Structure formats: structure tokens, C-alpha cells
Amino acid sequence: MNPVIEVKGVYKSFKNVQAVNGVDFEIIKGQSVALLGPNGAGKTTLMEMIEGIQKPDAGEIFVLGRKWKGNEDTLHQQIGLSLQETHFLDRLSVRETLVLFASFYCLDRRRVDEIIQLIDLAEKSRSYVANLSGGQRQRLAIGIALLNHPKLLLLDEPTTGLDPNARREIWSILLRLKQQSQTSLILTTHYMEEAEQLCDRIIIIDHGRILKKGTLSQLLEAENGPKIIEFSLEAPAETNGFAPSRFQIQWAAGQGKGSVILSDIETELPEFIEFISINKLRLKTLECRRKTLDDLFIEMTGRRLDD
Amino acid sequence: MNRIRHNQLIQLISAQFKDIIRHPAVIFWGIIFPILMSLGLGIAFTRKSDIVRQVAVIGQEQNPSSAGPSSGTDSRMIMDFLRHHAEKMESNDTVSPAHRITLKDDKLGNTIFVFRQATWHQAMSLLKRGNLSVIMDESRGEIQYHFDPLNPDAQFTYYKLSGIFNETAVTASTDVILPLTVSGTRYIDFLVPGLMAMGIMMSCMWGMSYGTIDKRSKKLLRRMVATPMKKSYFLIALMMVRILMNAIEASLLFLFAWLVFHVTIQGSLLGLLIIFLSGNIAFGGIAIFVSSRTDNTEIGNGLVNAVVMPMMVLSGIFFSYHNFPDWSIPVIQKLPLTLLADGLRGVFIEGAGFTDVLAPTAAMLTIGVVFFSAGLKVFKWH
Ligand SMILES: Nc1ncnc2c1ncn2[C@@H]1O[C@H](COP(=O)(O)OP(=O)(O)OP(=O)(O)O)[C@@H](O)[C@H]1O
Ligand SMILES: [Mg+2]
Numbered sequence: 197m198n199p200v201i202e203v204k205g206v207y208k209s210f211k212n213v214q215a216v217n218g219v220d221f222e223i224i225k226g227q228s229v230a231l232l233g234p235n236g237a238g239k240t241t242l243m244e245m246i247e248g249i250q251k252p253d254a255g256e257i258f259v260l261g262r263k264w265k266g267n268e269d270t271l272h273q274q275i276g277l278s279l280q281e282t283h284f285l286d287r288l289s290v291r292e293t294l295v296l297f298a299s300f301y302c303l304d305r306r307r308v309d310e311i312i313q314l315i316d317l318a319e320k321s322r323s324y325v326a327n328l329s330g331g332q333r334q335r336l337a338i339g340i341a342l343l344n345h346p347k348l349l350l351l352d353e354p355t356t357g358l359d360p361n362a363r364r365e366i367w368s369i370l371l372r373l374k375q376q377s378q379t380s381l382i383l384t385t386h387y388m389e390e391a392e393q394l395c396d397r398i399i400i401i402d403h404g405r406i407l408k409k410g411t412l413s414q415l416l417e418a419e420n421g422p423k424i425i426e427f428s429l430e431a432p433a434e435t436n437g438f439a440p441s442r443f444q445i446q447w448a449a450g451q452g453k454g455s456v457i458l459s460d461i462e463t464e465l466p467e468f469i470e471f472i473s474i475n476k477l478r479l480k481t482l483e484c485r486r487k488t489l490d491d492l493f494i495e496m497t498g499r500r501l502d503d
Numbered sequence: 504m505n506r507i508r509h510n511q512l513i514q515l516i517s518a519q520f521k522d523i524i525r526h527p528a529v530i531f532w533g534i535i536f537p538i539l540m541s542l543g544l545g546i547a548f549t550r551k552s553d554i555v556r557q558v559a560v561i562g563q564e565q566n567p568s569s570a571g572p573s574s575g576t577d578s579r580m581i582m583d584f585l586r587h588h589a590e591k592m593e594s595n596d597t598v599s600p601a602h603r604i605t606l607k608d609d610k611l612g613n614t615i616f617v618f619r620q621a622t623w624h625q626a627m628s629l630l631k632r633g634n635l636s637v638i639m640d641e642s643r644g645e646i647q648y649h650f651d652p653l654n655p656d657a658q659f660t661y662y663k664l665s666g667i668f669n670e671t672a673v674t675a676s677t678d679v680i681l682p683l684t685v686s687g688t689r690y691i692d693f694l695v696p697g698l699m700a701m702g703i704m705m706s707c708m709w710g711m712s713y714g715t716i717d718k719r720s721k722k723l724l725r726r727m728v729a730t731p732m733k734k735s736y737f738l739i740a741l742m743m744v745r746i747l748m749n750a751i752e753a754s755l756l757f758l759f760a761w762l763v764f765h766v767t768i769q770g771s772l773l774g775l776l777i778i779f780l781s782g783n784i785a786f787g788g789i790a791i792f793v794s795s796r797t798d799n800t801e802i803g804n805g806l807v808n809a810v811v812m813p814m815m816v817l818s819g820i821f822f823s824y825h826n827f828p829d830w831s832i833p834v835i836q837k838l839p840l841t842l843l844a845d846g847l848r849g850v851f852i853e854g855a856g857f858t859d860v861l862a863p864t865a866a867m868l869t870i871g872v873v874f875f876s877a878g879l880k881v882f883k884w885h
Contacts, residue, residue, distance in 0.1 A: 247729060249885055272731045279729075283721035287525035288518055299514035300730040324525075340726075 198261055200225050200348050200380045201246060206255030208241055208404075215241040216252070217404035223397075225347075228374060228381035230391035230398045232489065234501055238404040239384040240280050243352050246382070247277050260347060273301065276346030278337040280353050280384075286326035290317050290336055293325055294343065301344040308343075315339040315369060331362025338369060349373075351383040355390060367393055386501055388489035400493060407496050415492060422487050423461045425468065428453045430478040441471045446494075452480075457487070457495075511732060515740035516747075523710070523748060533752045537702050538759045541695055544821070545764050548690035553613040556660045559626035560585075560618050561640035578620075578641050584668065585618055592617070604667060611680065614663060636660055688852075695760045696847035697820040699753045700782065704814065704840050706749050707786035708807045711741055712794040716803040719794075719883065728884045738879060742787040749783055770850035774860040778850060781864040782843035784871035789839065792878035814840035842867050 199222040208216040216238045223229050231239045244250040246257055248264040248271060256263070259271055284293045294308045312321050315335040320328060328336065334354060341349060354370075355363040371394065373379060385391055391398050392412055399409040408415060432452035447454045458464040461484065472479060493501045523529055560578050589602035606614040618639075621629070626638045636657035638649040646668055650657035718724050728734060760766040768775060793806045817824060817831075818840035827835060835841055846863040849855035 249725060249729060269731055272729065277729055279722055279726055281722060282726045283723055284726075285518060285522040285723070287522050292518065292521065296514050296518045297730060299511050300727075300732040 198225070199223055199258075200227075200260055201382065202256075202258040203242075203246070204256045204258075206242070206245060206252045206257060208238075208245060208250065208253050214404050216245070219255075219401070219404070219406055221399060221406065221409060223380060223382060225380055226378045227397060228383070228395045230395035231382065231384040231401060232386070232388065232391050232398055232493075232501065233384070233401040234386065234493075234499060237401045239401065240352055241404075242401070243277075243350055243382070243384060244279075247275070247350055248272075273344065274346060275348045275350065276341035276344060277350040278334075278341045278352060278354060280356075282337060284325045284336070287324050289322050289324055290328070291321040293336065294339060297340045298343055303343060311339045311343055314342065314372075316365070329362070331358050331365060334358060334362070334366060335369065338366065342373070345377075346379060349379050349381045351381070353384050353386070356386065363387075363390070370394055388501060391489065398489070400489070400496070402493075402497055408492070412489075415489065416487050422457050422459045424455055424457055424485050424487055424491055425461075425465070425482065426453070426455045426485070427472075427482045428480045430480050443468060443471060457491070512736045512740060515732075515736055516743050519714075519740055519744045520747065523714075523744065529748075533702075533706060533748065534755050537698050537752065537756050541691070541698050541756065541760055542763065544694055545691040545760075548694075553615055555615045555617065556637070557629070557635040558616055558618050558660070558664065559621040559629060559635055559638045561623055561626060561638065562620045578639070580641055580644065581618075581639055581646060581668075582620075588667075589618065606663065606667075616660075616664065616667070637664060639664070689764075691760065691764045692766055692852045693823075693848065694821070695756065695764075695766050696851040697844050699756060700818075700840060700844035700847055701815070701820045702752055702756065703749050703779075703782050703843065704786050704811065706752065707745055707783065707790045708793070708811050710748070711745055711787060711790035712803055712807050713800065715741065715791070715794040716797055716800050720798040720800065725885045734882075734884065735879065738791055738875070738882075741791070742784070745787055745790075746780065746783045750779070753779065766851070768851055769854035770859070771855065771857045774855055774857045775847070775850045777857075777864045778843065778846040778860050778867075781867035781871065782839075782846070784875075785839045785843070785867035786871075788871035788874035788878065791882070792874040795878040795882045798883070814838050817841070818844055820844060837866075839867060839870050 201221075201223040203219055203221050206216055206219045207214070219238075219242060221229075231242065233239050241250065245252050246259060248259070248268065260274055262271060264271065285296075288296065291308065291312065294311055295305070298304070298308050312318055315338060317332060317335060317339070320332055325333065325336065338351065338354060341351065351370075355366050358366070367390070370381070370383075374381070374394070381394070383390075383394065397409065397411055398415060400407045400415075429452040432450060443456050445454045445456045456468065458468070465484075490501050493499070560581050562578060585602040585604075589604045592601045592603050601617050601619045603618070604616045606616075608614070623638075626635070629635045630638065636650055636654060637660045640647050640649075648661050648664065650661055652658065715724075724737075727737065757766070757768075789810060790807075793810060794803060797803055797806070817827070817835050818838050819825075819835070820840070824835050824841065825832065836845070842863045846855075846860050846867075849859060849863075
């Protein structure tokens, strides 16, 4: 099957920043993929090169089997996108904004009404864009991206800065879309949960490079993968000078908190408790959970995703 | 209605038009403000009211300054003259006693001189504030006048004063003076087309440049060109909306000037139309060029000011540019604002016909097309 997006050896730098540093990947029709990475990872730069807004310094990008050069009109007809931040005309209503964009695609008003239903803004259709909440505005941006029944949808941080409710509303719009159409989706996010909810595949990027890609279970090494223990102590302790052990504890400096990864929890947990008591520490809390993308990211980079 | 007229251009025009007129400030700055300005200036320059001039008379004092009065002046002669010939004015605690002489004149308006005694120091500060333009004192039995010889108002005051003190003043003109107040020759007739030209320039330069830069910095341009929208349609719509706005503003200004000051259009209406359109195209093109690159509204402000300010000063909107040095006149006449203002004045007050305005129309169209094409070429959408 032909991939909808092919990115081959793409580089892009600004004055003194290497924003995208040799990226290769493919996306197959109907797939949804998350680009997950912290601030400045190069997600927006990569997206905008796929969207034809920026040009790569080196490498090739094929969208729906075509290069951008010379195919702008065809590609613009077939993709839908929302930028990381766009303001629309402040004093146009939601409906008027959709009608304007619909006219670019030669669509009729029926499509505008459908979109208003889809993004659940019927009540707000006459409000000025300036008076929408952040979540409503983001839904409008997604509505505009969906106007032309795109074969490929590119969303740059569709839920950043929104509260959990607003975020869930957007997820439900996108999940419905996924069930009902063959649209391929690529979205960027800082939120692991979002990637988990919406996407079949995840690409983790940092400093313009792909650190890891695959399905969620591939990345987290399946169900019986390692577990994480997070604990805190009654009193902050010196973190060095313990009896040597096989545990690699990640200490949160000076807070009396730490975490440790256990690959075989049934045998290792008792050993860990023993380690605590040998060192005469007193536990305040102890939690066990499965490994997440956040942990994976910290493991790979030493930093948190949402830093 | 269930169908969108399949026309990007119409939708772009309608969207941008709504976006403009829904800002209440637009109504004030675009429509009320030029009308208020024409009202204020029109009244200031059409009603003949009394001219009041303050004159300082330096009293007894020692003054070491060489520019000041000779030492030992007491202005006794002047004060005697005033006591006999002038009417004494009520004085209170804050104002020193003063005398008033009124020169009556039905045709040119009365001139009232108010004489106030002051020290040299007080007189100088009044002069600097623009409250008076002539200072009088005496030296060895002679009256002396101190004023800036380059200031026409001071000169006028001096001539009249010296007439009074030499007792040759004409209290009413004996010459035959026939005031020219027929329409077409008054200041307001000169002013209204100038205000229209200025309105077109301001509205294009600020409205189009600012709007475009703002849309760029908010990434709206970037979003729009990621659709099949035609780029040229966007810019054409921008200009059409501006022309429409300017037509409304200019019509209202004219309607007002016609009702209140009986300003009329003496020349060809078709000529007026093409001058108006080509002026809009000239400034629209310049505005698109000026806003073609930057995404910073501060830089945009600076650029617009750099274009607008020199023309505001040079192009003779409020007063004729013929006061500038001769060598500069041919340059000034080629500025777009001068072309537009002169063209409009030609039709409004000189009765210019269609063919008379073809030359400035062609010049402005050229300016507009050149800047528009250059702007479109370097235009930054992302
Ligand atoms: N136009 C530009 N000029 C200069 N540097 C840029 C430009 N655009 C991006 N960069 C730099 O390139 C790097 C990657 O930026 P990019 O916007 O792609 O990151 P991102 O992953 O989208 O981050 P965020 O999550 O904050 O949106 C950053 O260091 C950024 O400062
Ligand atoms: Mg980004």
C-alpha cells in the first residue's frame, strides 16, 4: 500500500538551531500517528514541512505520493490542517469564518452546517470568534481543517493549553472521525495520554531526531513489561552512602522522593523493601504502576516530556 | 439559501468588510474625525471674527540685556497716549491693568489691541508662549517696537500699531474691498478635497498595512494560503474593501461639506471618479508594498509613518505647498498625495474636466501598479 506521507532524510536548520536533524518515517493510509516531544523538539517545523509551509534544507517529503513543488493546488485540496496557533478574523462569526474557508474549496452551506454539528458549536455559530473560549476556538480550527473531507489531517498541538474537559471534547470529535472515515491523521502533542487515546503509532522526537517509534505496546514492551515504583520517605535522607544495591534509584534531589524501575516485580519488590529497612529509612508512600511514555522519555533523555 | 456563491473573491471581500466595519473605532476615525476636522477648520477660517492682539508695554525698569529696552525706560509717552485714547479695562488681582483700542472695520473684521504693562522678563515669557507678538517701549522720547520680522502676524500687528500711535490709523477701510466668499474660492473649498486626499492616504496606509501585518503575525495569512485560496484574490479583496470604505467616507465628508459649507463640485464627475480610484490604487499599492515583509506591527508603524509624515507636511493638505522653496516644488508635485490632492482640487474648485485629470490619473495608476506588483512579488505569506 502506498504511504500517505513519506519523509526521507529531512534536515532543517535556523540560524543557529538544528530544528530537524535527519528524520525518516512513513505513514500508511488510515493510520493515525502522534509526534510526541517536548518544547523545541522540532515537531512544528517537521509538520510545517509536511504541510508545504516550510522547505526542508535537505531530504524529500512525499505527501499522497507527490512532492509539494508544482502540486500545491492538488495537495491543498486534499489535506486539512490546523496550525499550532492561528487567530481567525476576530469579528467574524463562527459560521461566517467557516463560510469563508468553505468558499476556498468551493463547498456549499450544507457542508458548513455539517461541520458546525460535528464540532458541536451550533449554539455559538453566531458568536464572534473573539468571544470564543480556548476550547471552542480550537474546535473551530479543527472544523476548518475538516471542511474539505481531507484524505490527510495534520493537527499541531490540538489540545495544548486546554483543560481536561475541553481536551476530551476534542478527542471525541477525532475518535468519531476515525471510526467514520479513512482519514489519515498526524498530530503533535506533549501529552502521552493523547497519543495513547487517539493514535495507532507514536513517534517520539527530541532535538530534531526520532528517538523511538512504534505502537504503544511496542514502545512500552508489552503488558508484562517493567513496572515503576514511586516512593517517598518520612524524612528527606542523604541520597548517597547507602549500602550498595542493585536498584538504580532516581532521586528527586532533596525532596525525599524517588522512583525505581523493576522488571520482575514479584521477586524484586521484597528486596526493595529490605533495602529500605537496611538503610533505616521510613516509607511514607509507595506506589506501583506500569511504565508510561513519560517514563520512557525520561529514561531516554533524562528530561520530562512536559518540561 | 443553501448555496454559497461559488466565489472566493466575494467571500473574501465580504469577510474583510465585516471585519472592518464591526470595529466601532472605524466609524469614528474614518467618518466622524474627518468631518469634525473640516468643521473645526472650516469655522476657524470662514467666520470673520474680531482679531485680538496683546501688546506688552515695558514699564519702569533697569535692564542690563542688550536686546532689551534701553535703561531707564518708563514708557511715559505710551501710557499717556493710552490714557487719552484707549478705553480702560477692568482689572482684577490676577491681571495687571490694561487698556484697549478697537479698530472698527465692517469688511475685514474689527481689530482689538489689548495693552498690558509688563516687565521685560514677563513679556518674553508671554512671547514664547505665543500670547503676544509685539513688545513696545520708549527710548529717548521715541517709541520702539520689538518683534520677529519673519512672523507675518507680528508684522501685521506692528503696521496697525504704528498707525495708531502716529494717528494715521484707518478706523474703517476707505478702499473698496469686495470680499470673495463665492464658493470655490474660500479656504473650506481648498480644505475639503485636501481632507479627502488625506483620508484616502491614511485609510489605505494604516488600514491596509496594519491589517495585513496583524494577520501575518497572527498566522492567519499562513493558514489561508494553506488552502486553495488564490493569493492575488486576497490582495485584490483587501484593496476593494478599502476603496469601498473610502468611497463611503469621502461621500459622507462631501455630503457634510455640501450641507454645512455649500461646497460644490465644479468639474467633471467622471474625472472625480477616476482620480479617486487611481488615488486609492496608488496608496493601496504602496500599502501592500510597505506591509509585504514584516510581521511586527511596531516596525509596520514606523514604515507607515515614514511614508505618511513627509507627504502630510509637503503635499499642501492644509496650506498651499507654494510656500516651500522653488526648487522643491517640482518634487513635491510628484508625490502621490500631492497628485491626489491637486487632482481632487482641480475637479472640485477649478472645474477640471475628464481630460484634465488624465495625466495625474495615469501617474497614480503607474505608482499603484508598480508598488502592487513589487509587493506581491516579495510578499511574505508565512
Ligand atoms: N522561524 C524560526 N526561526 C528560528 N528558529 C526557529 C524557527 N522556528 C523554529 N525554530 C527553532 O527550532 C526549534 C524547533 O522548533 P519547533 O517549533 O519545531 O519545536 P516544537 O517541537 O514545535 O516545540 P513546541 O512544543 O514548543 O511547539 C526550536 O529551537 C525553535 O527555537
Ligand atoms: Mg510546536
